[in-house]
Amino acid sequence: MTHGTGGPLVLLHTSPVHVPVFDALRDRHHPGLGLRHLVHEGLLDRARAEGPEAVADEVGGVLARAVAEGAGAVLCTCSTLGAVAEARAEELGVPVLRVDRPMAAAAMRSGRPVVIVAALPSTVRPTLDLLREESADTDGTTFVGSLLVPEAWERFEAGDRDGYLDAVAAAVDGIAPAEGAEAPVVVLAQASMADAAARVRTPLTVLSSPGTGLAAAAEAAGYRPE
Structure with missing residues (x-):
């Protein structure tokens, strides 16, 4: 490095x-x-x-x-x-x-499906591109989906940090793998979402980027x- x-x-x-x-x-x-x-x-x-x-x-x-x-x-x-x-x-x-690069690398190394959670549409494409870059060290077959939570960003812009984090956490808790499918890794695409990881109830792995x-x-x- x-x-x-x-x-x-x-x-x-x-x-x-x-x-x-x-x-x-x-x-x-x-x-x-x-x-x-x-x-x-x-x-x-x-x-x-x-x-x-x-x-x-x-x-x-x-x-x-x-x-x-x-x-x-x-x-x-x-x-x-x-x-x-x-x-x-x-x-x-x-x-x-x-x-977000180390987070993306960890998600792709898991070998499990990945779900991107974002509050801004402009974040989804760069995060997808980054995950594809990091998949170069894997077989490139990892499924990546996305979940947009626009109501969360409305709360962020209004200065309602708790409401923002609660909306993100609720969206994450609503993610469920299809019957018989492998449990996905959840990627919190925006650094501002990191504290939502402590508010989720899901057993899924939830990754954030700041640390x-x-x-x-x-x-x-x-x-x-x-």
């Missing part, structure tokens, strides 16, 4: 709700890791309306400024923008990671526990 230059790990967010989540994960699992947060809500708004490629240059500009200011590595916490962020790594000269994504980025940035 390519490692960072020793500067802080910069996190690119499209919502401020992610800042305390990742700070808490850092304090719990990576004490001493230098984090810097950049919040650009407008990037997601445009990507939803025009597609992720429409904001690729703007994302590249944000990341280039972060590197110029000393970033040792960058983690994009937005699943919709993850691919366009990752694509800038070579030109920037530092690791650029998407938060494993931050761990991978910390390693890429050259973090070493004190």
Whole structure:
């Protein structure tokens, strides 16, 4: 793995709700890791309306400024923008990671069917593409389905975090394998969904991205526990 230059790990967010989540994960699992947060809500708004490629240059500009200011590595916490962020790594000269790649890799390694749960339509295609990339190490036959929960995003935008997480958890609890079919792995496609995993009652495996994504980025940035 390519490692960072020793500067802080910069996190690119499209919502401020992610800042305390990742700070808490850092304090719990990576004490001493230098984090810097950049919040650009407008990037997601445009990507939803025009597609992720429409904001690729703007994302590249944000990341280039972060590197110029000393970033040792960058983690994009937005699943919709993850691919366009990752694509800038070579030109920037530092690791650029998407938060959901380790989660996707774990899902595909399971060898079981995968169900993507997303609150935004713009998240589904990038997540499907990512899972297909990660299936390169498997036989490529894993079934992947998706479940969209638009009512959850309405609550998120209204600032009702509990309502958002409860709606996601209820959707996950409603997933049931067909009779005789193998139980699927559930992928929570958006980082903001992570806490819904603690609210589900289902026995299914439910994967979220913040913890494993931050761990991978910390390693890429050259973090070493004190």
